[in-house]
Amino acid sequence: MKERLTRQQQEAIKKTRSFVEQKFSGEGTGHDWWHMYRVWKSAQAIAAGEPEADLFTVELGALLHDIADWKFNDGDEEAGPRAAREWLEGLRVENAVIEHIEDIIRTVSFKGAGVASNMKTIEGKIIHDADKLDAMGAIGIARAFAYGGAHNRVLYDPNVKAERHDSFEAYKKGDSHTINHFYEKLLLLKDRMYTTTAQKIAADRHTHMEQYLRQFYAEWEGKA
Ligand code: ADP
Ligand code: NI
DSSP: OOOSSOHHHHHHHHHHHHHHHHHHTTOOSSOSHHHHHHHHHHHHHHHHTOTTSOHHHHHHHHHHTTTTOGGGTTTOTTHHHHHHHHHHHHTTOOHHHHHHHHHHHHHOSOOOTTSOOOOOSHHHHHHHHHHHHTTSHHHHHHHHHHHHHHTTOOSOOTTSOOOOOOSHHHHHHOOOOHHHHHHHTGGGGGGGOOSHHHHHHHHHHHHHHHHHHHHHHHHHTTOO
16 A cells, blocks of 8 residues: 655654644643644554545644644734745645645634535544544543633523524634533534434444433432
């Protein structure tokens, strides 16, 4: 079988891994280095089932997808693409690949229940699926409560119902308790996966989250 990465490409991925690891070590809001690591590993696993995908773009894009998230850059949605370009230009990656990765970073974020995901290329679809898988299942649950804690949110308030966000603006403004995040995002992800590999994993993780919620509500009422 033909190697999917040249020696030079492997070297660029290795350098990017170290760069991202250094930049994100110790970050505590769910966007730490280990998120990038898991997305990178999941993206590799998904790409194994998508032989037409350019693995170089997939791996660099997975490692860099949250390099400068708008949530931590005063809402600047161009901060991520800009930071990725700067890094990749330093590695002398060809411009077409950089442009593709910039576009993936711009479009990969979840933007609300009523806003369709819009990944255009197989490489983008793989990175999207890997990123969304990390918001599901046992790890997704842990990340949601870590995020809630970092933003001073209560775990749950039975009087505050989930909302359906029809625009990115509305989704960004949402500040509800963490259980609502399951209905506003996490339980919607299984139907947004593009690749069959991720669809299968997502189905399992979805069931796990539903079980978790059943147990949570039972405990809340002293019934479990
Ligand atoms: P994405 O990578 O899909 O764009 P985000 O960057 O918005 O995701 O979120 C990072 C992590 O924090 C995810 O696990 C996500 O589900 C979680 N998260 C985001 N917003 C909230 C929220 N309001 N309450 C709880 N968890 C959240
Ligand atoms: Ni991410």
